[in-house]
C-alpha cells in the first residue's frame with residue numbers, strides 16, 4: 302500500500318484503512334509523508350518495493366479532486382521511462398493496482414461520472430504501464446463536522462477496508 306496523508310494522526314478514514322491493511326499477512330504500508338517529509342523520494346527503493354509487490358494500492362484522501370501532492374510527486378519520480386514504460390521496459394506489467402481513497406463531501410456531490418473523471422489519470426497511468434487495474438474504492442462523508450459524523454465515518458472506513466481486502470484476495 303502506498304499511503305499518502307500529510308496528517309495521519311488526525312485522520313479517520315486513511316488511518317483506519319491503512320492500519321487494517323498493515324495487520325494483514327504479506328502486506329507492507331509505505332507512508333510517503335513519513336518516509337519523505339522533504340519530498341526527496343528514494344526512487345530505487347520505491348521501484349524495488351513495487352517490483353516485490355503483487356498488488357499495489359494507492360491509498361489517499363481526495364485533495365481538490367486529486368491526490369495529495371506527495372503521491373503525485375512519487376508517481377512522477379518512480380514511474381520512470383525505462384522502468385514503468387517505454388524502451389520495452391514495462392516492469393510493472395501485469396501487477397494489480399487498486400485506487401482506494403476517502404472523500405470529505407457527501408455522495409450526492411460525487412456521482413459516478415465525477416468519480417470516473419477524478420480517477421481517469423490514475424487509471425490511464427496503470428493502463429499505460431500495462432498494469433491490471435482492479436478498480437476504485439472510496440467512501441464519502443469522512444469528516445468530523447457534525448454530531449454522529451465521526452461514528453459513521455468510522456463505519457464507512459471499516460467497510461472500505463473489508464472491501465479492499467476482498468479485492469486484494471480475489
Ligand SMILES: Cc1cc2nc3c(=O)[nH]c(=O)nc-3n(C[C@H](O)[C@H](O)[C@H](O)COP(=O)(O)O)c2cc1C
Pocket residue numbers: 306311312313314315316361362363364365366367403404405406407443444
Ligand atoms: C487540501 C484539501 C483538499 C481537499 N479537497 C477535497 C475535495 O476536493 N473533495 C472532497 O470531498 N473533500 C476534500 N477534502 C477533504 C478530505 O478529502 C477529507 O478530509 C479526507 O478524505 C478525510 O480522510 P481522513 O479521515 O483520512 O483524513 C480536502 C481536504 C484537504 C485538506
